[in-house]
Amino acid sequence: MATDYGQGYGQGYGLDTRPEHSGGAEKRRHRLPAALRAPVEGRTWRELAYVLLSLPISILLFVYAVTMVSLGAGLLVTFLGVPVLAAALAGCRGFGAVERARARGLLRLEVAEPEPLRMKRQGFMAWIGAVLKSGASWRALLYAVLQLPWAVLSFVVTVNVWLLGWSLLTYPLWFWVFPVYAGQEGIQLYGDEHHRIYLDNPFEITVTALIGLLFTLATPWIVRALTMVDRLMVHGLLGPSRLATRVVELESDRGVVVDTAAADLRRIERDLHDGAQARLVALAMDLGLAKEKLREDPRVAAQMVDEAHGEVKTALQELRDLARGIHPAVLTDRGLDAALSAVASRCRVPVQVEVDLTERPAPAIEGIAYFTVSELLQNISKHARATWAAVEVWRTENRLMLQVVDNGVGGADVSGGSGLSGLAERLDAVDGVLVVDSPSGGPTRVTAELPWRAERAR
Known part of the structure; x- marks a missing residue:
């Protein structure tokens, strides 16, 4: 479920040197105070x-x-x-x-x-x-x-x-x-x-x-x-009316959810076709050749079986990675703390994880929180040029709060069709909010807010 934020962070993390301006023009300064010129x-x-x-x-x-x-x-x-x-x-x-x-x-x-x-x-x-x-x-x-x-x-x-x-x-x-x-x-x-x-x-x-x-x-x-x-x-x-506005928002969010689900299915299909499926097809062909060589040259056949054994291990690892991208087992079994710690261990920079939750949210919200942090950490590994990062998760009333901080070069932008904007749309589809504070030169602080829904029976 990783998203490439190259466009959002590519400009952001130190690659855009244009001066900041608002609306393309400086704000006009008035000599008279507002009370006199009104x-x-x-x-x-x-x-x-x-x-x-x-x-x-x-x-x-x-x-x-x-x-x-x-x-x-x-x-x-x-x-x-x-x-x-x-x-x-x-x-x-x-x-x-x-x-x-x-x-x-x-x-x-x-x-x-x-x-x-x-x-x-x-x-x-x-x-x-x-x-x-x-x-x-x-x-x-x-x-x-x-x-x-x-x-x-x-x-x-x-x-x-x-x-x-x-x-x-x-x-x-x-x-x-x-x-x-x-x-x-x-x-x-x-x-x-x-x-x-x-x-x-x-x-x-x-x-x-x-x-x-x-x-x-x-x-x-x-x-x-x-x-x-x-x-x-x-x-x-x-x-x-507020009800009509809410209906329009829900229809838009439903469209985002459908598009996101379709994109995820296409990604899974592509990963299976180009990865594990292709490797298993090659493995079946190698085993067929080894079967034919078994009587003629057992030594060559044994070598081919040994190579096929290695291919099996590789295919299994690819399937595990793909399953982890769909929904990791550690998240279902042990919750956000263990799942985010596992994600942090794979990040290229040291990551400190702190999860302060006395109970677990609904599985859907928990999954969105996991993939949000996972994508942000992958983004840090690719573009931030940071030396450390921190992840905090806590609950405030009926909201689940996530915060990812790094000391990279900054400049991340949620606008412009970047990966961050896609992540913001995913959160918005479940009444969530994504706030990015990333001045040029860093640090970058990304805060996500999700609705808290009580965990149902798993």
């Missing part, structure tokens, strides 16, 4: 546009949803109510697609499309049934109902705070409007029959502008907090 950032204006557009869109969506659902519910006494209700839900799904696109463009929120309609057969009635049974349709309807009150609140708060901040900030530029056109000295703070207070002297005008500056600086963060609720609503109501 009012003029593109993100702030996009979020403001999102809030302003939400009100008319939510009114249209709410009116459509309530009208169509009410009409469909009222017509349920007749057959017409069912298709009208289905049309209402289908329209809400269409609005949901628009809202996802708007959130993607203005909020930079990537939301996957919900699960498609599942139709067992074609036809109008099948479509109606699929729409009515779809959870995504009803979540889109719920979004249409809940969006309006939140859009009204967001619009009112945003517009008032935004206008207040900018109007007070720019008050020194337009306070002259009051004495010229309004017949008063400035903004009136208080007034009755006997006394009035205006913001008209330089000190009061300056303080007003400073208060406006505070509101202006705070407004982007208020809008950002309001749009966080919009993000949650779009993601939770207009995206795929």
